[in-house]
Amino acid sequence: MSLVDWFNKTPGKTLVLALLAGALVTFSLAPFNIWPAGIVSLILLIACLQQATPKQAFIIGWAYGFGLFGTGVSWVYVSIHEFGLASVPLAGSLTLLFIVGLAVLFSATFGYVYARFFSYEPFGVLPAFPALWVLFEWLRSWLLTGFPWLYLGYAHTDTWLANLAPITGVYGLSLISSLTAAAIYLLLKEIHNRTFKKVWLYTALILLPWVAGYALKNFSWVHVNDAALNVTLIQPNISQSIKWQPEQRNETLRLMYEETKKHLDSDLIIWPENGIPLFHHQATGYLQAIEAMAAVSETTILSGIPYWEENDSNPEGVIHNSIVVTGQTPEESLYHKQKLVPFGEYVPLEDQLRGLITFFDLPMSNFRPGSASQTALNLSIKGETVRVAPYICYEIVYPDFVRELGADADFFLTISDDSWFGHSIGPKQHMQMARMRALENGRYLIRGTNTGITAIVNHHGKITTEASSFEQTSLTGQIKTTSGQTPFMRWGSLWILLTCAALLGITLISGRKKISDDN
Numbered sequence: 113m114s115l116v117d118w119f120n121k122t123p124g125k126t127l128v129l130a131l132l133a134g135a136l137v138t139f140s141l142a143p144f145n146i147w148p149a150g151i152v153s154l155i156l157l158i159a160c161l162q163q164a165t166p167k168q169a170f171i172i173g174w175a176y177g178f179g180l181f182g183t184g185v186s187w188v189y190v191s192i193h194e195f196g197l198a199s200v201p202l203a204g205s206l207t208l209l210f211i212v213g214l215a216v217l218f219s220a221t222f223g224y225v226y227a228r229f230f231s232y233e234p235f236g237v238l239p240a241f242p243a244l245w246v247l248f249e250w251l252r253s254w255l256l257t258g259f260p261w262l263y264l265g266y267a268h269t270d271t272w273l274a275n276l277a278p279i280t281g282v283y284g285l286s287l288i289s290s291l292t293a294a295a296i297y298l299l300l301k302e303i304h305n306r307t308f309k310k311v312w313l314y315t316a317l318i319l320l321p322w323v324a325g326y327a328l329k330n331f332s333w334v335h336v337n338d339a340a341l342n343v344t345l346i347q348p349n350i351s352q353s354i355k356w357q358p359e360q361r362n363e364t365l366r367l368m369y370e371e372t373k374k375h376l377d378s379d380l381i382i383w384p385e386n387g388i389p390l391f392h393h394q395a396t397g398y399l400q401a402i403e404a405m406a407a408v409s410e411t412t413i414l415s416g417i418p419y420w421e422e423n424d425s426n427p428e429g430v431i432h433n434s435i436v437v438t439g440q441t442p443e444e445s446l447y448h449k450q451k452l453v454p455f456g457e458y459v460p461l462e463d464q465l466r467g468l469i470t471f472f473d474l475p476m477s478n479f480r481p482g483s484a485s486q487t488a489l490n491l492s493i494k495g496e497t498v499r500v501a502p503y504i505c506y507e508i509v510y511p512d513f514v515r516e517l518g519a520d521a522d523f524f525l526t527i528s529d530d531s532w533f534g535h536s537i538g539p540k541q542h543m544q545m546a547r548m549r550a551l552e553n554g555r556y557l558i559r560g561t562n563t564g565i566t567a568i569v570n571h572h573g574k575i576t577t578e579a580s581s582f583e584q585t586s587l588t589g590q591i592k593t594t595s596g597q598t599p600f601m602r603w604g605s606l607w608i609l610l611t612c613a614a615l616l617g618i619t620l621i622s623g624r625k626k627i628s629d630d631n
Contacts, residue, residue, distance in 0.1 A: 123168075127175040130160045134179025134219070140267035141184070142544035143537055147267040154264070154293035155300075158241055166228040173223020177215030184262045185211065187536035194353075194534060214259070222248045230619055234310075237298055238317075240619040242290035243612035246283050250609055253510065257454050260509050264289045266544050269551070269573060272325035277551045277573070278333050278598035281511050283608045288321045334554035334571060334596040341493060341591050343568065344375040345382045345560040349584040352531050355562075361389050365398060368415075371586055372402070376409035378588060379493045382560035383415035385433070385505055385529040392419040392436065392446075399438055406439030412491050413439045416504065416527050418479075419448065430480040435502045435527065437489055445489045448482025449504040451513060488521040498593060500525050501555075509545045512604045515553060519601060522593035524555045529562040539565055539581070547573040554598040556591040 133156035140150030160172045188210055193203035222244065230240035245264070253260040265285030268274055273285055280287070299314035348367055354360045365388070372381055388395050395417065406413050419434040432448035488499040501518030505528040508514060518524055526546055530539035543565040550557035551573030559567050564581025568589045579587040 123171075126160055126172065129156060130172045130175040131179035133157050133160070134176040134181075135183045137180050137262060137264060137267075138183040138537075140264070141262065141541060142266075142269075143540040145267070145270065147271055150264050150267040151289055151293045151296070154241075154245070154290055155297050158237060158294060158297045161223055161226055162231060162233070162237070164223075164227050164231070166224050169223035169227030169231070170220045171223075173226075174215050174220035176223070177219025178211060180219060180262060181211045181214045184541075185214070185538075187533045187538035190534040190536050190538075191532045217255070218248055218252055230616070234298055235619045235622050238291065238294040238314075239615040241294050242287055243615040243619075245290040246287045246612045247609065247616070249286055250283060250605070258451075258510070260511075261541065261545075266541075266548060269544055269547055272322050272329065274551060274573065275325045275328040275331070276321065277548065278554055278600050280608055281515075281552050281600045281605050282548050283511070283605045287608060287612065292318050292321070332554070332571070333598040334594040336571060337593045337595060339494075339592070341380060341498075341593070342378045342588065343380045343382065343558055343591055344378040344586055344588045345384075345558065345566050345568075345579070346371050346375075346387070346586050347384065347561060347564065347566045347579050347584065348387070349563050349582060350531075352529075355386075355531075356389060364389055367584075369402070369405075372413065373405065375586060375588060376405070376411050378411060380491070380558075381406075381411055381413045382525065382527065382558055383413070384560045384562040384566075385416035385527045386418060387415040387527075387562075388417040388436075390417070391431075392417050392434065399436065403438040410494075411439050412437065412493060414500075414502075414525065414527075416529075419446065431478055432482055433479045433504055434482070435489075435504065435525075437491065445491075447486060447489060447502040447504075449479070449507060450481045450484060450486070451507040451510055452479055452481055453506045486517070488518065498522050502526075505529065508549055509542070511549070511552060514549045515601055515604050518553055518555060519597075521555065522595075523591055524550060524553070524557040525560075526557065527560045530565070531563040535582070539563075543567065547575070552598065552600045554594055554596070554601065556594065558591060 133153045136149040136153035138144070139146050140148070140153070157176055161169050164172060186207060189203055189207040192198050192206050193200060198206065226241065226244055230236040230244065249263050252258065263282050263286055265282040268285050268289065273288055276288070277285055295314040295317040299311060299318070302308055302311050302314065346368060348364065350364060355364070368383055368387060375381055388398070390398070402413055414435055414437050417434050417436045419432040420429050421432070423430045434449065435447040437445040488501045491498045491500055499521045501521035501524045503514060503517070503524065503526040508526045514524070528542065530542060533539050543559070546557060546559055547569050550569045550571060554571045556571055557569040559565065559569065564579060566587050567575045567578040568591060570576050571594050577587060577589040579585050
């Protein structure tokens, strides 16, 4: 019995299979890291979608997406309930609405498009299915401000395929993963039907990327400079429930100052996102004290800080989520975050939603994006000018945004406050994506956070040192600057996306020709 016959007779079982298949992607990613689960997931999805009608495929795709997003991003409940102070039923309902919306918008639509235009064999399965999968991942990166989470390629941050990331980026790894799944599906079908005509072809498609990845395991696209920089990251571990309370601010400022005094022998000291819980103009005296302390030891200090400025079009001014640099720098440097978190740092449909529940009125939930013309920051370290590309929290998950801002940087810096996600899997997923950015671009990456994961990552995407999470601590280690550019840093994701679009176009033309020949 074919799977489509099974769907017609037992649709409930097929939907359960699709739902479980979607959940497997989550288990392929951090913190589980069972990378074959992602490939098995797509094999099952292909089997469920083959020969299904567009309507059936829409439902199957929705079930798959519900499994994917229901397991992969359920951590948003923590933010809404614990810090947005929404009741359990309301927080659960909002989380469910978010998951269902993602499943409909992306997974169900993917299933419909695939069944409507590409589900015939073999070209619909290979190469159309992998190409369409990657384009839908890319669609998630910008549609409705973007949610570039749960990409299949992240499962291979630590496999041989990771060695291809400096060439292809994460979208390329997703393409290879989905090509592997499609080839395995067709290979299994050949074996089942005892035809064996293209076994060699499908086997080659499965093995070649892995062989190429293994061959590049000792290859480096960039030059690592000899001089090392000593870096300390301060992890204050202050709960969101008290962080913005006025009575907590002086204690936070004292803690950061005293902890920093212990590490003035470092070249660079990093405080986390909003490490200074005052607006920049309110913290002038404090920043001067920090700068004076840093000047004595020739140390540079970077911290997250909210920034208010006047604005002609807004009488209340605008607020930025920012990074301030003090110490060994020609003049005070600032970076304003460009990629904001919807419902976290700004509220879409603000006039309609603000005031409905506490979650939409959280402190610092009215940020505005910084200018897109910002560049890497210049630091003066050991008498040399060093360029660092800064990213605040969510920004690090955008592959091409990171590449563009960091094109001429010597190393990357990302600061975050993942305490919004508690002890969920969200921070571990976030860390995995940050590691991929270091790997794609061949740059050391420093990640400073409030509660963890605080770590230093080398230019191969490997964590060299890491602090314990949910502890008040500091982490000291070394980084090196790198020069030169990886192929991904030069070309970005565009060539992978154009390749996928071309594969879909060729498949459509081949399909029409096949239908014409059959008639």
